[in-house]
Amino acid sequence: MAAEGLMISRVALLRLAIIASTLLFWEALAESGLLFRDVVPSLFKIAHALGHLGANADFYANLSATAVEVGVSLAIGGSVGVAVGLLLGGSRLMGRAFEPYIHYLGPTPKIIFFPVMIMWFGIGPGSKIAMGAISCFFPVALITAAGMRQIDQVLIRVGRSFRASTWQMVTKIYFPALRHPLLNGLRLGFGVSVIGVLLAETKLSNRGLGFMVMQSYSQFDMPGMYALLLVVFSLAIMVNSLVSQLGGLEVPNH
Amino acid sequence: MSGRPLAEAKWLPATLGLGGLASALALAELLIRLDWVSRFIVPLPSEVLVSFERIIVEEDVLSRFLATAGEALAAAFLVTLIGVALGVFLHRHRLLRSACESWVAGLAAAPLVLLYPLFLVIFGRNALTIVMIGFVSGLPPAILKTVEGLSGTRKVLLDVGRSFSLSPAQLFWKIQFPSALPVIFVGVRLGLMFSLINIVGVEFLINFGGLGQIVNELAERYDLAGMYAAICFVILVSVCFFFASERLERWLLRAS
Numbered sequence: 410m411a412a413e414g415l416m417i418s419r420v421a422l423l424r425l426a427i428i429a430s431t432l433l434f435w436e437a438l439a440e441s442g443l444l445f446r447d448v449v450p451s452l453f454k455i456a457h458a459l460g461h462l463g464a465n466a467d468f469y470a471n472l473s474a475t476a477v478e479v480g481v482s483l484a485i486g487g488s489v490g491v492a493v494g495l496l497l498g499g500s501r502l503m504g505r506a507f508e509p510y511i512h513y514l515g516p517t518p519k520i521i522f523f524p525v526m527i528m529w530f531g532i533g534p535g536s537k538i539a540m541g542a543i544s545c546f547f548p549v550a551l552i553t554a555a556g557m558r559q560i561d562q563v564l565i566r567v568g569r570s571f572r573a574s575t576w577q578m579v580t581k582i583y584f585p586a587l588r589h590p591l592l593n594g595l596r597l598g599f600g601v602s603v604i605g606v607l608l609a610e611t612k613l614s615n616r617g618l619g620f621m622v623m624q625s626y627s628q629f630d631m632p633g634m635y636a637l638l639l640v641v642f643s644l645a646i647m648v649n650s651l652v653s654q655l656g657g658l659e660v661p662n663h
Numbered sequence: 664m665s666g667r668p669l670a671e672a673k674w675l676p677a678t679l680g681l682g683g684l685a686s687a688l689a690l691a692e693l694l695i696r697l698d699w700v701s702r703f704i705v706p707l708p709s710e711v712l713v714s715f716e717r718i719i720v721e722e723d724v725l726s727r728f729l730a731t732a733g734e735a736l737a738a739a740f741l742v743t744l745i746g747v748a749l750g751v752f753l754h755r756h757r758l759l760r761s762a763c764e765s766w767v768a769g770l771a772a773a774p775l776v777l778l779y780p781l782f783l784v785i786f787g788r789n790a791l792t793i794v795m796i797g798f799v800s801g802l803p804p805a806i807l808k809t810v811e812g813l814s815g816t817r818k819v820l821l822d823v824g825r826s827f828s829l830s831p832a833q834l835f836w837k838i839q840f841p842s843a844l845p846v847i848f849v850g851v852r853l854g855l856m857f858s859l860i861n862i863v864g865v866e867f868l869i870n871f872g873g874l875g876q877i878v879n880e881l882a883e884r885y886d887l888a889g890m891y892a893a894i895c896f897v898i899l900v901s902v903c904f905f906f907a908s909e910r911l912e913r914w915l916l917r918a919s
Contacts, residue, residue, distance in 0.1 A: 423762040448785055505676035507683065516856050517901040518863040521875060521894050524882035528704045604774045611780065612868055619777070626780035634781060642773045649772040 450632045455639075458632035462640065468621070475606060475617040478534050482541025482602045487595060490546045494553020494594075495583060508554060515547035519601075520608050527613065537609045537617065544605030545598035552597065556590025557583065596652040603645055706888040714892035722877055722889070724896060731862060731873030731900075734790055738797030738858040743851050746802050750809020750847070760810065771803035776861045779868060793872055797862040801854030808850020812843030845915045852908045859904060863897060874900065 432452060438444060439451045462468050493511070497504040522543060526536040560583065568582040584591070610619025618641055625634035688708045694700045695707050718724055753760045753767075779796050786792040816839045824838045866875025874897050881890040 419758060420761045423758055427762065502676055502679065506679035510680065510684070513902040513905055514898065516860060516905050517898050518860040518867070518875070520864040521867050521878045521897055523867075524878065524890055525894070527882075528887075600772055600774070604776060607774055607777055608864060608868065611777070622777065622780055626783065629784070631784065634784075638777065638781065641777060645773050646769045650769070 447629065447631050450635065454632040455635045458630075458636035459639065462633070462636050471617050471621050474534070475610065475619070478537045478606045478610075478617065479541055479599070479602055482538045482606060483545055483595070483599055485538065486542030486545030486602060487549050487598050489542070490549025490594065490598065491553050491591065493546075494550040495557060495579065497550070498554035498557020504554060504558075508551075511547060511550055515551060519544045519605055520612075523609055523612060526609075532613055537606045537614065540605040540609040541602035545602040548597040548601060549594040552590050552594035553587065556587045556594075559590075560586045592652060592655060596649055599652065600645065600649060607641070703887075706891055710888040711891040711895065714888040715896070718877070718881070718889050718892050718896065722881075722893070724874075724877065724893075727873040727877050728900065729873070730790075731866065731875070734793050734797060734862050734866075734872060735855070735859050737794045738801060738862060739851075739855050741794070741798040742801035742805050742854040742858060745798075746805025746851070746854055747809050747847060749802075750806045750850070751813065753806065754810045754813040764807070764810065767803050767806050771807065775800045776864060779865050783869065788869055788871055790872060792869070793862050793865050796865045797858035800861040801856075801858035804853035804857065805847075805850045808853065809843070809847050812846030812850070813839055815846060816842045845912075845918075848912055848915050852912050855908065856905065859901065863901075 435449065436452050439449045497508050497511075519540065523536065523540055526539040526543075530536040530539050564582050564586055565578075568578050573581060606617070607619040607622075610617035611623045614620040618637065622634060622637050622641075625631075625637060691700070691705065692708050695702050695705060753763060776796060778799065779792065782792045782795050786795060820838050820842060821834065824834045829837060862872075863875040866872035867879050868875075870876055870879045874893075878890060878893045878897065881893050
């Protein structure tokens with residue numbers, strides 16, 4: 410116990426040392442002028458930009474626009490993904506017929522579908538939601554299908570022997586048994602839908618965090634861009650670890 | 664009659680899959696020809712098919728493919744070299760690993776591709792930005808899987824090495840590294856997948872480079888059939904890459 414406690418405190422100390430030395434190195438680099446000063450701004454400027462961001466009503470409006478787009482895309486892409494995953498995982502024939510397409514389409518760069526989504530859903534939030542939903546669909550469908558195949562067959566036979574209806578099978582047997590895969594799918598789906606929505610916002614949008622990042626870029630407001638990226642990364646990592654903890658999953662590891 | 668159930672027949676799933684795809688395309692063709700779906704939004708699948716030849720000849724797809732492949736190759740080289748080296752370094756220093764591994768895992772979950780405006784400022788609107796985005800996004804899985812692979816070396820193998828009085832360097836190169844290689848390859852493959860996705864994505868977003876740019880250009884010209892054909896081409900290239908790398912990974916895992 411004592412050795413473990415010592416190890417934990419040494420790890421904490423090392424983490425603090427790494428953070429402190431990184432910040433010091435950054436500040437020294439910013440002050441040295443070795444790189445363009447605007448590209449590596451002082452930490453004080455970034456902290457000031459963070460404070461400014463926190464007090465900026467526009468930031469919250471854009472944050473909520475992105476949050477709504479991600480939430481709706483997760484709901485649409487996630488629910489379609491779960492339905493397709495249940496279908497493919499529940500039927501061997503359907504799984505073998507259509508799962509390879511989803512498996513190989515899954516890792517393709519979804520952002521190239523953005524022009525198509527603009528044609529279909531316009532330049533407003535619809536096309537961003539569609540991008541997030543497409544991104545989210547693939548991991549959720551694949552993980553649900555794989556999870557379905559791993560359900561203990563005894564549970565399914567018990568459900569059938571009680572003559573459970575399809576709805577009862579889904580709600581009483583499949584969903585409880587699929588808790589871990591579903592949460593894992595949700596975690597991965599969330600990550601990729603955030604990327605889909607934010608990238609779409611950087612390409613063509615007039616609101617959202619992606620739009621704000623591009624605004625900082627076009628105005629060459631580097632501290633503002635660093636502050637925004639810090640906020641976006643922190644939020645994405647926080648939600649990810651929250652979903653992982655909810656499902657008792659391991660820390661994200663692809 | 665073999666008596667085997669229909670669902671077990673090997674040809675049936677492939678036929679059903681291809682049949683489903685062909686039926687969906689035929690339905691789309693019909694709906695567009697009946698003007699139930701506007702052809703100004705969705706082009707006829709037959710037009711898209713014809714456009715393949717046009718984009719290959721007129722848009723110089725081969726050189727664009729080579730540009731993307733070159734960027735992917737450069738990012739792959741960096742991911743493999745630096746990712747594996749960092750993984751080995753973290754594995755060797757237990758305290759550092761305990762401190763940093765969860766950070767690397769956190770980075771793997773972060774939308775790293777969103778750094779592209781920052782990289783545009785640092786490196787400019789050129790291939791280096793695209794390669795660096797590919798490199799950064801592919802790095803976390805390569806590091807994590809290298810650490811995992813090296814940590815998973817069976818103790819009995821290490822004991823055998825020690826019983827032969829191998830030096831630490833020999834122990835690493837003769838036992839640990841070869842036994843971890845399949846898992847390291849999984850990490851490198853995942854890294855390459857993320858790299859390729861982000862490379863094509865950033866090419867599209869900044870309208871520079873290879874395959875991603877062609878989609879953007881055709882969309883800006885409102886060449887719908889050409890744009891759909893280019894998207895199909897990008898998908899085809901990605902699928903071929905993932906299929907080949909997956910086969911290689913399976914072969915490596917079997918060989919180990």
